[in-house]
Amino acid sequence: MASLNSVYANLPVTIFEAVSQLCRETGAINLGQGFPDDPGPEDVRRKAAEAVLDGWSQYPPMMGLPALRRAVASHYGRWQGVALDPETEVMVTSGATEAIAGALLALIEPGDEVVLLQPLYDAYLPLVLRAGGTPRFVSLKPPHWRLDEHALRAAIGPKTKALLFNNPLNPAGAVYGAKDLETLARALEGSDALVVADEVWEHVTFDGRAHVSALSVEGLAHRTVKIGSAGKIFGMTGWKVGFVCAPPGILKILAKAHQFLTFTTPPSLQEAVAYGLAKEAGWFKAMRDGLQAKRDRFSDGLRAAGFSPLPSAGTYFLNVDLAPLGVADDLAFCERLIREAGVAAIPVSSFYAEDKVTTIARFCFAKHDSTLDDALARLAAFGGRGG
DSSP states (O other), X not given: OOOOOHHHHTOOOOHHHHHHHHHHHHTOEEOSSOOOSSOOOHHHHHHHHHHHHHSOOSOOOTTOXXXXXXXXXXXXXXXXXXXXXXXXXXXXXXXXXXXXXXXXXXXXXTTXXXXXXXXXXXXXXXXHXXXXXXXEEEXXXXXXXXXXXXXXXXXXXXXXXXXEEESXXXXXXXXXXHXXXXXXXXXXXXXXXXXXXXXXXXXXXXXXXXXXXXXXXXXXXXXXXXXXXXXXXTTOXXXXXXXXXXXXXXXXXXXXXXXXXXXXXXXXXXHHHHHHHTOOHHHHHHHHHHHHHHHHHHHHHHHHTTOOBOOOOBSSEEEEEOGGGTXXXXXXXXXXXXXXXXXXXXXXXXXXXXXXXXXXXXXXXXXXXXXXXXXXHHHHHHTTOOO
């Protein structure tokens, strides 16, 4: 057999598939994969159904339906103070992962370096490698996962083409505000590096925090590719409708990569997302408040069960510090947790390529309260047993 592409041929099964398979085998409650139990807002789903029956079913424009591009520009202007031209600075993709892949394929050539902040979304590294890039890693540390300007400057050099910046950060649950982004801007001064800003969790922030987009920060705006996700905004992860926002000269190149990936995205979903983005502020507040209540419910239950939860300022995820339990191998502990407690979590070491943190487990709390309570009862019976 001919040699296959080494980037993909050498990849292991993802931790998410491995954990989900073990859950199926054991009947464990799966708090590993990050998706809500709720089906999503009914009015948005009805708009999609109406568009399927009564709307256009052929190819929509490659850049996205004009109505959705206008809605994206209006939404970010309203929520983040970002002024965007929907004609030249907004594009629709089939999910945020396609947007990330397209951005990396469009921007990177062999020999270019890409700075990756660890822990990182698991698609980043394979996509950088497939595009021919060389990764340079900056490791963030619990419990607060703060940016270190000196570490960033050390990773950024003359060959740096891009830096991937996930804010809010999955899996850490950290949210980076204006001062953090100013730190990032200072670290990039004097370089030509672009920022691929994965901001898919932008509406899932807690305790009154407002998302700050890299596109709104002086020193970053001119070099930023902002990526958003309707699936994350509306809690419908299977819809796979993404947004890319960038200065016109950059977006023009990104569009050329997109046209040879998915080319378009289902028009019915685009119509529904355009409707959803215009929702009143009260809907978004209620969504955040509901998730924050689940975070607090689960965090309190974990403490009562003998675990040590870390702060979660955003996303669907809450991390537990396993070090107080004497655990030094989060992967082995998470497998024990599935088999002995009947609850699945993700070892955060899986989100590192090197210099791994091996004492953190990630739980998804975007589940029905009854599911969380059942999981907490199992964890309490497990008793916080460590190594």
